[in-house]
Amino acid sequence: MLHRFANPTRFLRIASIAQPWIAWATILLAGTGLYLGLFNSPADYQQGESVRIMYVHVPAAWMAMFCYTSMAIAAGIGLIWKHPLADIAAKATAPVGACFTFLALFTGSLWGKPMWGTWWVWDARLTSMLVLLFLYLGYIALINAFDDPARGTKSSSILVLVGLINVPIIKFSVDWWNTLHQPASVLRMDGPSIDESMLWPLLLMALAFKTYYIWVLLVRIRAEIISNKIRILRLRQVHG
Amino acid sequence: MGSYKDGKVMDQIRDFINMEGYGGYVWPSYLVTAGLMIILLVITRRFLKANMATLEALENTAKEDVE
Amino acid sequence: MKRKHKRLTFVGLALLLLATAAALTLSAFEESIVFFQSPTDIVTKSVSPNKRYRLGGLVEEGSVRKKDDAVVTFRITDMANTVNVSYRGILPDLFREGQGVVTEGFFVSDVFTADEVLAKHDENYMPPEVADALKKSGKWNEMSSKMKKQGHVLGGGSQ
Numbered sequence: 001m002l003h004r005f006a007n008p009t010r011f012l013r014i015a016s017i018a019q020p021w022i023a024w025a026t027i028l029l030a031g032t033g034l035y036l037g038l039f040n041s042p043a044d045y046q047q048g049e050s051v052r053i054m055y056v057h058v059p060a061a062w063m064a065m066f067c068y069t070s071m072a073i074a075a076g077i078g079l080i081w082k083h084p085l086a087d088i089a090a091k092a093t094a095p096v097g098a099c100f101t102f103l104a105l106f107t108g109s110l111w112g113k114p115m116w117g118t119w120w121v122w123d124a125r126l127t128s129m130l131v132l133l134f135l136y137l138g139y140i141a142l143i144n145a146f147d148d149p150a151r152g153t154k155s156s157s158i159l160v161l162v163g164l165i166n167v168p169i170i171k172f173s174v175d176w177w178n179t180l181h182q183p184a185s186v187l188r189m190d191g192p193s194i195d196e197s198m199l200w201p202l203l204l205m206a207l208a209f210k211t212y213y214i215w216v217l218l219v220r221i222r223a224e225i226i227s228n229k230i231r232i233l234r235l236r237q238v239h240g
Numbered sequence: 241m242g243s244y245k246d247g248k249v250m251d252q253i254r255d256f257i258n259m260e261g262y263g264g265y266v267w268p269s270y271l272v273t274a275g276l277m278i279i280l281l282v283i284t285r286r287f288l289k290a291n292m293a294t295l296e297a298l299e300n301t302a303k304e305d306v307e
Numbered sequence: 308m309k310r311k312h313k314r315l316t317f318v319g320l321a322l323l324l325l326a327t328a329a330a331l332t333l334s335a336f337e338e339s340i341v342f343f344q345s346p347t348d349i350v351t352k353s354v355s356p357n358k359r360y361r362l363g364g365l366v367e368e369g370s371v372r373k374k375d376d377a378v379v380t381f382r383i384t385d386m387a388n389t390v391n392v393s394y395r396g397i398l399p400d401l402f403r404e405g406q407g408v409v410t411e412g413f414f415v416s417d418v419f420t421a422d423e424v425l426a427k428h429d430e431n432y433m434p435p436e437v438a439d440a441l442k443k444s445g446k447w448n449e450m451s452s453k454m455k456k457q458g459h460v461l462g463g464g465s466q
Contacts, residue, residue, distance in 0.1 A: 038270075042434030043260070046401060050262040051432060056273040080314045099280050107269040114265050116425045117399030123342035161322060165329045176333075178341040178363060180409055185430040195433035212277060216284050223288035226295050233298045 008085055008225045015218045022218065026211040033204035041201050051198070053111040058186070059206040061104035063213060064132060065167050067097030071139075072164040075157035084228075085221070087153045090160065091143055092220035096213050098136035105129055116180055124173035125181035128166055135163040149231075343409045346388040354414045362390060362419055363409040363427065371404055383408060383419075394421040401426035 037055035044051035071093040078087035108126070109119045120126065139156050146152030174183045185194045192199055259266045333340065343363030354360070362383055370382040380393045381404075392410055402408060407427030412420050433441075 034270075042436075044432050045435040045438035046403075046406075046428060047432075048262065049259040050265060052259070052266050053269045054432070056269050060273065076318060080318055081311055095280060095284075099276055103273050103276060106272060110265045110269045114262055115399065115401050115428060117402075118425055121342065121425070124340050161318065162325060164322070165325055169329070169333070177337070178343050178345070180342055180425060180427055182428055182430045185432060188430075193431045195437055197434060198432050212281075216281055219281075219284045219288050223284065223291050226288070226291040230291065230295050230298060233295070233302065237298075237302070 008228075011085060012222060012225060015222055019215065019218050022211050022215045026208055026215055029204055029208035029211060033201050033208050036201035037205060041197050042195075044198070047115055050111065050114050053107055054198070055201050055205045057104060057107040057111055058202060059209040060100045060107060061129070062206055063209045064097060064101035064104050064129070065170060066210070067093050067100060067213060068132060068135070068160075068164070068167055071097060072160050072167075075160040078153065079157045079161070085225075087157070088221050088224045088228075089217065090157065091153075092217050092224055093213075094136055094140050094143075095220075096216050098133065098140065100209070100213075101129065101133040101136055105133065118180075121180050123179040123181060124177045125170065125179045128170045128173050131166055132163075132170060135159070135166060139163075345385040346383055346390045347385055349390060349419075350388045356414055359411065359413060360419070361409060361411045362392070362421075363407070364390075366402070366404050366406060366408050368404045383410065390419050391417060392419045392421055394424050396422070396424070398424055399426040401428050 033055065037052055041052075043049045071090045074086045074090035074093065077083055078090060105126075108129075112121075113119050139159055142159055143152045143156040146155070171184075173179060174181055186192045186199070186202070194202070257263050257267070343361035346362065346364050349360065349362060364383040364385040367382040367384045367389060370380075372380045374380065376395075378393060378395045379398065380391065382389050383392055384390075394410065394412075402424060403426075407429060409425045409427055410419065410421035411423040411425075414420070
C-alpha cells in the first residue's frame with residue numbers, strides 16, 4: 001500500500017490531479033471560515049471582539065504541532081524503511097510548519113497584549129512553542145548544511161525524532177504546570193468549552209489551514225522530485 | 241443596506257474596523273497570517289516552475305548530445 | 308528485511324529512552340517550570356521579604372478596592388488560602404473579580420506588593436447572551452465551581 005504511493009512517478013501523476021481540488025477546497029474553506037469568523041460570529045462575553053484572533057491563532061498552533069508530528073513520522077519512515085518520498089515529504093513539511101509556528105507565536109503575542117497585559121511571558125506553553133520554532137529552523141539549517149544529501153537527510157531526521165518529545169510537552173504544558181496560557185478549549189476530555197457559534201468558524205479555519213498544508217506539500221514534493229532528477233541528470237552529464 | 245443612510249453605513253464600517261478598540265491587534269493578526277501563507281505558497285510554486293524549466297532544458301541538451 | 312527491523316527497534320528504543328529522560332528532567336525542574344505559585348504554595352512556605360515571587364489565583368469576589376492614589380488592593384485566592392495584594396498601575400482589560408490573575412512582586416510584611424498584574428483567562432468562549440442565560444438559569448455557578456475544582460482556572464500545577 002505504502003509502496004504504491006512511494007513511487008515518485010505515480011505520485012507526480014496523482015499530485016497533479018489532486019492539486020486543483022485541494023486548492024479550491026482551501027479557498028472555499030478559508031472564505032467561509034473568514035466570513036463566519038469576522039462577520040457572522042459573536043464577540044466573547046469576556047474578551048469582546050479580540051476573540052476573533054482565535055480563528056487564526058488556534059488553527060496556526062494546531063498546524064504547528066500537526067506539521068511537526070507529520071514531519072517526524074515521515075522522517076521516521078525515511079530513516080527505517082528508506083523511502084525516498086518520505087524523506088522528501090519531511091523536508092517539504094518543514095517550511096510550512098515553521099511558518100505556522102511563527103504565526104501562532106505572532107498572533108498569540110497580539111492577543112496576549114490586550115487580554116493578559118503582556119506581549120510575552122516565559123511560561124511553559126509559550127516557551128515550548130518557541131522551542132518548536134527553533135526545532136523547525138534547526139532542521140531546515142541542518143538538512144541544507146551537508147554537501148551529501150543522504151547524510152543531511154539522516155542527521156536532520158534524527159533531530160526531528162529527538163524534537164518530537166516537545167509536541168506532547170506543548171500540548172499538556174497547560175495541564176501539567178501553572179501557566180499564564182489557559183487550558184485547551186476544543187481538544188479536551190469533557191468536550192469543547194466553546195460556544196457552537198464560535199466553534200464553527202474555528203473548525204472551518206482549521207480545515208482550511210490543513211488543506212493549505214496539503215496544497216503546499218503537493219507543490220513542494222513535486223518540486224523536490226524534479227530537483228532530484230535534475231541532480232541525477234547533471235551527475236550523469238559530468239561523468240558521461 | 242438601502243434603508244441605511246450613508247453616514248450609518250460609514251459608522252458600521254468604522255465600528256467593524258475598530259473592533260471595540262481591538263482592531264490594532266485583530267487586523268495585523270489576520271493580515272500577517274494571510275500574507276505569510278500567500279508568500280510561502282508563491283515561493284513554493286516558483287520553486288516548482290523553476291525546477292520544471294531547468295529539467296526541460298537539461299533534457300533537451302541531453303537529447304542534443306545523443307544526436 | 309532484517310536490517311529494517313533492527314533500525315525500527317533502534318529508533319523505537321531511542322525514542323522511549325528520550326521520553327523517559329525528558330520526563331525525569333521536567334519533573335526535576337518542576338519548580339522553575341511553573342509560571343506562578345498559588346496562595347497555598349506561598350502560605351505553606353515561609354516567604355522571604357527580598358525574593359521576587361509570582362503569585363497567581365482568582366481575584367476574590369468583592370475584594371477589589373480602588374484607592375485615590377491609583378493604588379488597587381485585592382485578594383488572590385485558590386479557594387483554600389488567600390493573600391492580600393496591593394498594586395499601583397494600569398490593570399489589563401480582563402482583570403475582573405472572580406477571574407484568574409498572575410501578579411509579580413515582593414512581600415511587604417503580609418501584603419504582596421505587586422509591580423505587574425497579568426490577567427489569566429479561562430478556556431470558556433461564548434457570546435454574552437449565552438453567558439447571561441447560563442447565569443439566569445443558575446447553571447453558571449455549577450459550571451464555574453466544577454471548573455475551579457478541576458483547577459482549570461487556577462492552573463493545573465497547584466492541584
